[in-house]
Amino acid sequence: MPPIDRARIEAAVAEILAAIGEDAQRPGLLTTPQRVAESYTEFFAGVGVDPVPLLSDEVEMQTDPGERGELVLLRDIALRSICEHHLLPFTGVAHVAYLPAERLVGIGRIARVVETVASRPQLQERLGEDVVAALDTGLAPHGVLVVIDARHGCVGARGPRQAESTTVTVASSGALADPVRRAEVMALIGGRG
Numbered sequence: 001m002p003p004i005d006r007a008r009i010e011a012a013v014a015e016i017l018a019a020i021g022e023d024a025q026r027p028g029l030l031t032t033p034q035r036v037a038e039s040y041t042e043f044f045a046g047v048g049v050d051p052v053p054l055l056s057d058e059v060e061m062q063t064d065p066g067e068r069g070e071l072v073l074l075r076d077i078a079l080r081s082i083c084e085h086h087l088l089p090f091t092g093v094a095h096v097a098y099l100p101a102e103r104l105v106g107i108g109r110i111a112r113v114v115e116t117v118a119s120r121p122q123l124q125e126r127l128g129e130d131v132v133a134a135l136d137t138g139l140a141p142h143g144v145l146v147v148i149d150a151r152h153g154c155v156g157a158r159g160p161r162q163a164e165s166t167t168v169t170v171a172s173s174g175a176l177a178d179p180v181r182r183a184e185v186m187a188l189i190g191g192r193g
Contacts, residue, residue: 004044009037036179043089044081045142051130054112055105057137072104073097073188077111083154084121092166094128095189098135099142110135119167124150128171136173146186169174 010033017024017032024033077094093112117130128146135144149168156163175181 004037004041004047006034006037006041009040013037021038040121043080046116046122047121049116050120051113051116051134052138054109054116055134057105057106057109061169071097071099071185071188072107073185074107074110075189077114079114079118079127079148079150081118081120081122081124081127081150083152084123086154086158087121088153088157090124090150090154090167092148093104094131095145095147095149096131096135097145097176097185097188098139099144101140101142103139103141105139106159113138124148124152124167125171128169132171132173141174143172143176143178145170145172145176145182147189148187 013033017029022029024030034145043177073095074097075093075095076093077096078091080089080091082088083090096110096114108174110176113134114131117127117134128148131146132144133143146168147168149166151164155161155167170182172182176185
């Protein structure tokens with residue numbers, strides 16, 4: 001993917017300011033187009049980036065034949081994304097679980113996958129599905145479960161203005177798509193013991 005075109009973002013922001021009746025040259029707004037372009041460079045750093053290679057430090061499990069891996073759960077991965085419908089942020093946490101088959105990965109890599117997939121215009125529902133797909137492709141586990149709990153700027157700051165509401169989405173595959181297995185993991189996500 002080509003690098004983000006900061007000059008075009010700056011021009012577009014100046015145009016938006018003019019379109020709402022503001023003077024982009026007034027002191028308080030003079031550097032706003034540059035600041036927005038800098039922010040967008042960070043917010044959208046995942047556009048066109050394949051998250052699967054982030055899982056490349058996987059290691060083969062050292063288990064006896066027929067032994068299955070136990071559940072790996074990483075809770076409370078902080079995330080920030082931009083809603084593709086309104087270009088407003090949504091923030092929250094992702095909980096990612098997988099049942100290893102032949103390969104394990106460093107848990108920091110799971111957080112990097114979430115960060116990469118979240119760093120593009122996104123829908124929360126697709127975000128979870130994209131994380132599941134990346135882990136399925138990169139690790140070929142027995143199953144994956146992703147639960148995302150996020151607060152949306154488009155719900156809190158406009159429209160219904162429900163600033164304290166959150167949206168919870170669930171995406172799963174393989175053995176963790178089974179309702180009983182999923183309920184077990186959900187209990188672990190909710191528990192703190």
